Amino acid sequence: MRLSKKFFLVIASLIILAGCTHKTPYTNRSQMIFMSPKEELALGEKSYKEALSEAKVITGTRDANRIRDIGMRIAKVANRNDFNWEFNLVDSEDVNAFCLPGGKVVVYTGILKIAQNDDQLATVISHEIAHALARHGAERVSGSMVQQGLQVVGNIVLGATAPQYQNVFNQTYGIGSQVGVMLPYGRMQESEADEIGIYLMADAGYNINESLKFWENMSKGKESGSDFFSTHPSSETRIKDLEKVIQKAHIRN
Numbered sequence: 001m002r003l004s005k006k007f008f009l010v011i012a013s014l015i016i017l018a019g020c021t022h023k024t025p026y027t028n029r030s031q032m033i034f035m036s037p038k039e040e041l042a043l044g045e046k047s048y049k050e051a052l053s054e055a056k057v058i059t060g061t062r063d064a065n066r067i068r069d070i071g072m073r074i075a076k077v078a079n080r081n082d083f084n085w086e087f088n089l090v091d092s093e094d095v096n097a098f099c100l101p102g103g104k105v106v107v108y109t110g111i112l113k114i115a116q117n118d119d120q121l122a123t124v125i126s127h128e129i130a131h132a133l134a135r136h137g138a139e140r141v142s143g144s145m146v147q148q149g150l151q152v153v154g155n156i157v158l159g160a161t162a163p164q165y166q167n168v169f170n171q172t173y174g175i176g177s178q179v180g181v182m183l184p185y186g187r188m189q190e191s192e193a194d195e196i197g198i199y200l201m202a203d204a205g206y207n208i209n210e211s212l213k214f215w216e217n218m219s220k221g222k223e224s225g226s227d228f229f230s231t232h233p234s235s236e237t238r239i240k241d242l243e244k245v246i247q248k249a250h251i252r253n
Helices: 002-019 037-053 062-078 109-113 118-133 136-161 163-204 210-219 235-252
Strands: 086-090 097-100 104-108
Touching: 037 086, 037 097, 037 104, 037 136, 062 086, 062 104, 062 118, 062 163, 097 118, 104 109, 104 118, 109 118, 118 136, 118 163, 118 210, 136 163, 163 210, 163 235, 210 235
Parallel strands: 086 104
Antiparallel strands: 097 104
16 A cells, blocks of 8 residues: 555656646746647637637728737737737627637627727737747646646545545645645646736837836726735736836846
């Protein structure tokens, strides 16, 4: 029994180490990703088609063309020839945008009420592009796999040694791993996408100082709160972090 447990832990460690060979662009952070780029791109293509099939896509208007033109300008400096870039404007009051693997970007019309010029729109689009470049989606999937795998291991060990504690373990592990690991991890990815987005904006010739004004616009009318139980940093946190990144970007250029 001891040998099998040791063998399992060695194999698990090797798998994790094998997944830690990826680096994020610009920030050069080590990542644990088990999904191949080919699988990730295929998933992005499929999810994008499904998302657009259920949405009201706006084409041919001034705003739709702005989204496309800004997106392609940033995509050019992103230098990912394996991405089939697409930029679509969707009719929705939600103040939101997203990018799926492979450069599939959607901006909701609700954003247009917040982003007051092309530089502020570039803040949003470059942030979403950064998520795809940094493979954040695949990284989250891989993190969930590890999270679930560790829970399985814990249940196996407790099942053999102290089964009366399994329910408590599962409840505690679920809350602890979500609040203590996954939520901070999500906030870290958001902050990283903000940083990479600033570098992309700068390379594409946009005014990176407008990113601060965009997040100031986002914070208007909202109560300031703790980031602790959130998947995203607050606007106040983002502004403070972006001020530091903008200084780095000016030095870099």
